[in-house]
Amino acid sequence: MSHHHPDVDVIVVGAGMAGLVCAERLRRRGHDVLLVEARDQVGGRTAGIEIDGETLDLGGQFIGPGQDRIYALAAELGVAVFPTHTAGANVMETETGRLRRFRGTVPKLGPLTLLDVARAQARLDRLARTVDAEAPWRGPNAAALDGRTLQSWIDRTVKTRGGRSFLVLACRAIWACEPSELSLLHALFYVKAAGSLAAVTDVEGGAQQDRLDGGAYGVATRLAERLGDSIRLNAPVQRIEQHDAGVVVTVEDGTAWGARHVVVAVPPPLAARIAFHPPLPAGRQLPMGSVIKYVVGYPAPFWRQAGLSGSALSLRAPIAVTVDSSPRSGRRGVLIAFVNGAPARDLATRSPEDRRRILLDALGRLFGPRAATPVSFVERNWNEEAFARGAYSAVFPPGAWTRLGAAWRAPAGRIHWAGAETSPRWYGYIDGAVRSGEAAADRLS
Template sequence: MTKSVDVVVVGAGLAGLSCAHVLSRRAVDVLVCEARDRVGGRTDSAVVDGETVDLGGQFLGPGQDRAYALAADLGIPVFPTHTDGFHLAEDAAGRIRRFRGLVPRLGALSLLDFAQAEARFERLARTVDVEAPWRSPRADLLDSQTLAVWIRRTLRTAGGRQLFTTATRLLWACEPSELSLLHALFYARAAGSLRTVMATENGAQQDLLDGGAHALAVGLADRLGDRIRLRAPVSRIAHGGDGATVTVESGDTIRARRVVVALPPALAGRITYDPPLPAARDSLTQRLAMGATIKCMIVYAEPFWRSAGLSGHALSLPGPVAALADSSSPSSPHGILTGVLEGATARHLGTRPAAERKSLVLAELTRLFGPQAAHPAAYIERDWTAEPYTRGAYAALFPPGTWTQHGPALRTPIGPIHWAGTETATHWYGYMDGAIRSGESAAAAINP
């Protein structure tokens, strides 16, 4: 089958759907090709024990204006993440302490050390140009070192280093040695500050969507209707001065004046392009691996931890889950805890049987919250590294040298081909809001 449209969007995540939605409202003839049998990309949901739980992205926070606007437009209620009560922190020796606020009390010297490192990080982040990180002052120096090197040079105590390393895994789903310092600074600057991305109240984890964040994608898809083709992985894009021909694995082809590739760079690089993409773009996609995450959702008959004066939020240095959050909806009697296995832990435990991972996670929850935690009503997980059309989460990772050597190729169109996805966002990179912004920006740049 051969079809002709104005624009083909490759990928039905929030970026691709947002792009197609804007174009369709301009009466542009658009078709979205999605490899999976569902929409949503790195958002997804499941119903367990009668409760809808998010298996991918889920949180919103102040400044994520496009995500809040979309939720309001679709009539999806937003509610605050539960934070009342004491948080828990488990140190490397297994001691569990209660605390309030953002940073756990794991020793006075370690806390002071972490605070001075955070202040230095924030000062550096404010120097980064979010539109073009490679043009930032001292960009070459910042991009020549890993975040691990900066941690070793900046923090003086073992406890402070361990705390900053744990924060790295939570924020980027990788080890500090995998990440350029410039990218870490850019990521924080694109969200406002490091404190913003770490915080729940007044931070990136402040709010949740009633019915799950995947409802954003479903709502957009409902509006687009038959403009979306599922189970249609794109294998080839032939492009030239007169437009492009997109080929899906079934052999069907679609002619279009413009194409928007709304995929993580690692997946965009697996498509065959004819003629081949410029070396700068190809070199970029070869370097941008995804973070490693296995998301765990644990559902209980009720949020029993609240009766003990606990918030449901916890940090654990022994793990395997570094951080837990209460994701319970006020409209449901269930209690829901959210945890993510990240970085090296996710890669290691991803090779183990699912039953073993569940046992390890429940053992940690039992240590933290008591024997009731050992008996959830339901337990479900999603290994995003094993997803063939995602290959990881939360977002692509920039190793040293990538921003300064290859960054300009990230958003630059190539003939009729445009790029979208949260990785192309200059604000809220790696977040749902960044994905939505990127799709809207790609649509605004297109005159089919």
């Protein structure tokens, strides 16, 4: 095993929100820090693109009540917060293509189906309250809950066909996977980590309530400005060695740095690709959700004049959900559309031309012919991103929490963990990433 004189106090691997927050906090407290990032830019699963002078989010972008750490960070950096547009009616497309307008979170599904869905949501919330967010693998029912899928729970709990279809759509929208791929324990933990199912799904009063002026990516770039030459881009980490006095981190071109500690702040599939010596006590290989995000621009938010909010749900593939993501300036209209889970994997097999046509046809059904003729169209398939391997977050399949949980957040010698997947509060969200970066820095301070 190689020994390398420490070049810095701490090396942080991954310049997503967690890594940036961790590195900046450590540096502010007097530590000598090096932040290494595989991409040619910072931000991780927050990403942005500039179109006509406006920065639009290609990755994570929403924040909401209870997400105190990202609100505090935005205020510290001078980033304004503004509400997601909600005025007007939402749209629901049924499996047969019928459009229904509604207000709130749950669409008009018929009285029996609505009652069925409401009961299922209440039961899910009650079950979630029994889970320990700090240690979801513990508890008298943890093994049983982790041995089941969310699909099996839906099949047993939800009585109506419409209710089952709606909860499958909700699973795709929330976790970007199919309910048959998701541990029931993980679904419950995720809800507990947010406080309630309503906190996860709602716009007003929920996790999608607000947006960051200039995009979430703007928060990442402002943090990067503070770190300056402490960041190394285009440096994928291949190997991390521990020895008695510290760690050695080696990147793709063979460059190696020594440090007293390392914080790994990358998505689980990327952490699993790093060679650790000696090997870690438990692996970190987990699948990510499947997401294709579309950012579609128009001269103006024409749907508002039609009395629509821009929010839509569809039981008819491929789109799961849309949201009005027009910039605060009002200079253009922007709809974002998410294709998640199995529909995302299916759509990814089509040609770029076919994907564009299919997506615009779907928007046209939801919002009328003008939606099918945008002035800009940007696609981001997060599963094809080499240094993300999916979004929004890692998916725990059945058995994963009880198998990996005890070692999931625990340091492995001089190796520490950060990232949205390591936070017991707001798992998978920008706020969870910020919290995890702060917690990792606090452990080393």
